[in-house]
Amino acid sequence: xxxxxxxxxxxxxxxxxxxxxxxxxxxxxxxxxxxxxxxxxxxxxxxxxxxxxxxxxxxxxxxxxxxxxxxxxxxxxxxxxxxxxxxxxxxxxxxxxxxxxxxxxxxxxxxxxxxxxxxxxxxxxxxxxxxxxxxxxxxxxxxxxxxxxxxxxxxxxxxxxxxxxxxxxxxxxxxxxxxxxxxxxxxxxxxxxxxxxxxxxxxxxxxxxxxxxxxxxxxxxxxxxxxxxxxxxxxxxxxxxxxxxxxxxxxxxxxxxxxxxxxxxxxxxxxxxxxxxxxxxxxxxxxxxxxxxxxxxxxxxxxxxxxxxxxxxxxxxxxxxxxxxxxxxxxxxxxxxxxxxxxxxxxxxxxxxxxxxxxxxxxxxxxxxxxxxxxxxxxxxxxxxxxxxxxxxxxxxxxxxxxxxxxxxxxxxxxxxxxxxxxxxxx
Amino acid sequence: xxxxxxxxxxxxxxxxxxxxxxxxxxxxxxxxxxxxxxxxxxxxxxxxxxxxxxxxxxxxxxxxxxxxxxxxxxxxxxxxxxxxxxxxxxxxxxxxxxxxxxxxxxxxxxxxxxxxxxxxxxxxxxxxxxxxxxxxxxxxxxxxxxxxxxxxxxxxxxxxxxxxxxxxxxxxxxx
Numbered sequence: 027x028x029x030x031x032x033x034x035x036x037x038x039x040x041x042x043x044x045x046x047x048x049x050x051x052x053x054x055x056x057x058x059x060x061x062x063x064x065x066x067x068x069x070x071x072x073x074x075x076x077x078x079x080x081x082x083x084x085x086x087x088x089x090x091x092x093x094x095x096x097x098x099x100x101x102x103x104x105x106x107x108x109x110x111x112x113x114x115x116x117x118x119x120x121x122x123x124x125x126x127x128x129x130x131x132x133x134x135x136x137x138x139x140x141x142x143x144x145x146x147x148x149x150x151x152x153x154x155x156x157x158x159x160x161x162x163x164x165x166x167x168x169x170x171x172x173x174x175x176x177x178x179x180x181x182x183x184x185x186x187x188x189x190x191x192x193x194x195x196x197x198x199x200x201x202x203x204x205x206x207x208x209x210x211x212x213x214x215x216x217x218x219x220x221x222x223x224x225x226x227x228x229x230x231x232x233x234x235x236x237x238x239x240x241x242x243x244x245x246x247x248x249x250x251x252x253x254x255x256x257x258x259x260x261x262x263x264x265x266x267x268x269x270x271x272x273x274x275x276x277x278x279x280x281x282x283x284x285x286x287x288x289x290x291x292x293x294x295x296x297x298x299x300x301x302x303x304x305x306x307x308x309x310x311x312x313x314x315x316x317x318x319x320x321x322x323x324x325x326x327x328x329x330x331x332x333x334x335x336x337x338x339x340x341x342x343x344x345x346x347x348x349x350x351x352x353x354x355x356x357x358x359x360x361x362x363x364x365x366x367x368x369x370x371x372x373x374x375x376x377x378x379x380x381x382x383x384x385x386x387x388x389x390x391x392x393x394x395x396x397x398x399x400x401x402x403x404x405x406x407x408x409x410x411x412x413x414x415x416x417x418x419x420x421x422x423x424x425x426x427x428x429x430x431x432x433x434x435x436x437x438x439x440x441x442x443x444x445x446x447x448x449x450x451x452x453x
Numbered sequence: 454x455x456x457x458x459x460x461x462x463x464x465x466x467x468x469x470x471x472x473x474x475x476x477x478x479x480x481x482x483x484x485x486x487x488x489x490x491x492x493x494x495x496x497x498x499x500x501x502x503x504x505x506x507x508x509x510x511x512x513x514x515x516x517x518x519x520x521x522x523x524x525x526x527x528x529x530x531x532x533x534x535x536x537x538x539x540x541x542x543x544x545x546x547x548x549x550x551x552x553x554x555x556x557x558x559x560x561x562x563x564x565x566x567x568x569x570x571x572x573x574x575x576x577x578x579x580x581x582x583x584x585x586x587x588x589x590x591x592x593x594x595x596x597x598x599x600x601x602x603x604x605x606x607x608x609x610x611x612x613x614x615x616x617x618x619x620x621x622x623x624x625x626x627x628x
Contacts, residue, residue, distance in 0.1 A: 080613040105481025155521040171523035171549035220515045399477035
């Protein structure tokens with residue numbers, strides 16, 4: 027039985043103390059944190075003007091900056107082409123050599139993860155809200171806007187209000203066909219979209235300990251939908267194994283004190299938990315998939331992709347469901363791997379063929395249909411099953427379109443039947 | 454930053470996320486004057502046409518949730534929004550708006566006091582928002598000195614510019 031009101035420090039507090047060079051910090055305190063890693067995607071193009079307006083000419087440490095374009099790759103509009111050109115020019119001028127351009131591209135968070143750019147103990151910031159995903163490395167990773175990023179590039183630091191930490195402790199065994207996505211949706215259903223606003227969420231407990239790194243990425247990723255500043259898992263042997271040989275800079279592994287002071291602790295028991303689905307129009311509108319299946323929700327599109335769920339493990343799960351079946355008539359199944367490395371792995375394993383032979387479209391790696399600004403855009407009244415992270419009005423196109431968030435396997439099962447379906451019948 | 458901010462009110466609901474402020478299809482637009490034509494297209498369609506500089510936005514809980522896109526507060530600044538007040542904010546939006554020099558105030562219970570068209574008076578340091586029409590008001594914890602300093606400088610760009618200039622010219626007194 028852990029105490030929630032001890033005097034020890036949480037993982038987030040320890041990392042922020044380290045980043046700000048202080049012995050210890052307390053929630054509510056404003057600190058200046060030194061940044062270990064800064065990441066920009068297309069929104070970084072808006073960083074260039076404020077950077078120059080600040081009178082800055084040099085980036086504080088070009089070895090700690092990564093650029094990974096992902097929303098429109100290759101450029102699908104003239105506007106996107108201009109953003110890419112601004113970034114390329116800026117990178118050349120300020121000697122930013124870690125630029126994952128077209129050909130090496132991938133979703134920015136996946137690029138950071140699979141190349142070891144964020145390691146335990148880091149304070150990492152990125153111009154995308156799902157930067158939280160990298161908290162799975164045992165880091166504080168948070169999204170910032172481009173003006174903030176300009177200041178980070180100039181100074182190598184930013185102000186942060188030390189957040190209180192909510193502990194989410196998970197126990198029990200995930201059932202057959204029940205995934206990390208179902209778990210994070212379940213947690214979202216309880217925490218809601220504002221329940222962790224400005225807070226750090228630390229995932230603990232035996233179930234989290236058993237999850238693979240890709241599964242932890244999925245969970246930390248959707249901490250953003252809880253309004254949190256960061257979502258994190260303390261580093262363990264799985265973290266160190268994942269980063270072995272790829273870590274780009276030295277680690278400072280930290281963990282919460284046994285008597286850490288949590289604002290609150292949420293206990294989740296996943297024994298017997300069914301797959302979950304987030305219904306329109308909010309990621310916290312979560313219901314058991316089995317219930318929604320009975321309502322025969324017809325779909326026009328199914329999307330297996332995004333930083334939440336487009337890693338090789340996700341695509342393997344989807345392909346296992348797909349094999350021997352076809353995409354239902356009238357349904358568009360879009361599959362988009364999270365990085366070029368994952369794309370190549372799919373090629374080697376025959377996953378691309380499995381999907382294309384079944385009538386799906388397998389795209390180059392990008393954010394793809396997730397954000398409604400590039401491809402796979404929904405018309406009014408259309409319905410989409412998606413492995414992504416948001417289903418707010420207008421997220422994937424028309425504001426009347428309806429999006430159901432679910433696991434990769436459930437997305438493919440839904441594409442096969444043409445209506446929201448339980449993947450367990452295929453497994 | 455003014456100590457007293459007064460303006461005409463536009464009200465918004467809860468969970469107005471950044472997709473409803475600036476839709477994903479406009480994210481390749483950099484020019485704020487172009488962006489402002491599309492601001493609140495989903496949440497408040499008449500705003501872009503009819504808003505005037507100095508207008509104040511008053512929203513319910515979780516305003517600005519969703520993406521990190523600075524396009525949202527950029528477009529508001531281009532309109533000349535005088536302040537954004539909400540029952541609560543999403544953290545990235547809050548930071549982005551303050552960094553751009555927009556007075557951004559979290560005041561619990563504020564939304565219930567206003568209707569579109571009312572006049573709001575905000576006392577930044579005293580920490581009070583008043584509906585001039587009804588006389589009803591709500592208190593809020595004033596922004597910490599660090600953030601008031603950011604607003605007084607006119608935003609993060611100016612604050613960092615001063616810091617870098619001071620670093621380049623130590624002791625010369627050059628601004």
